[in-house]
Amino acid sequence: MKIATFNINGVKARIETLLAWLDEAQPDVALLQEIKSVDEGFPREPFEERGYSVETHGQKGFNGVAILSKVPLEDVMRGLPGDDTDEQARYIEATVVGERALRLCCLYLPNGNPAPGPKYDYKLAWMDRLRARAQDLLAAEEPFLMGGDYNIIPQAEDAAKPESWQTDALHLPASREKFRLLENLGLTEAFRARHAGPGHYSFWDYQAGAWDRNNGIRIDHFLLSPEAADMMEDCWIETAQRGSTKPSDHTPVWVEMGV
């Protein structure tokens, strides 16, 4: 089962790019972030025509997440538990059942800039809630993965120019510490289980020719529970998608799971 996470930066602006990608890359499951659409406005039909089940958790104007799956989705949960006052649509979970059940968590972690400030406080608190959710899922001992735009540069080697991110919410020590706390629950960062070294990126800013200069950062990740890590067969970044016609500023990251 091939599963991709892809921050598409707007489903309406990206629909042609996204459909061409689906037809070519043929993911079994796609975890999408930044759909920037309410649920009623999400263009379900072209995805359903291609055999995908569509589950969305959107809001007006920004944020929003969705799961597309060729395997039926069960037990859909919208929103990250832990704060009933949080109105931002950044989290959706569902289970796919192959030979085994696999819980999929699709997340769009807050950017957090400018830091310090209320947006950064929200980011760190959101990461505490994500860790609590991971603890609950671990206790259930069901294989799960958490995939999405984490807005976290885990290490200096995950940025082409780490010096320019020193005071950024994506790379501040407190941000990276929260990410490490998540990993330290016993989760496997899929890409780093398969690839070492610098030069691997999943995001290039639209500004200042970042793509042409390969000035990228690696901020889209999969974290796998121990049971899910045993099922992982491969993980890779689809760099070329960033150079497609009318691209997102992110590129897909993939895991292949022996479900």
Place this chain on the structure above:
DNA sequence: ATGTCAATAATGTATTGA
């Protein structure tokens, strides 16, 4: 700070968020 982009409230362009 920015060689950019997308959505919004509104019909031309500033604001927000990234």
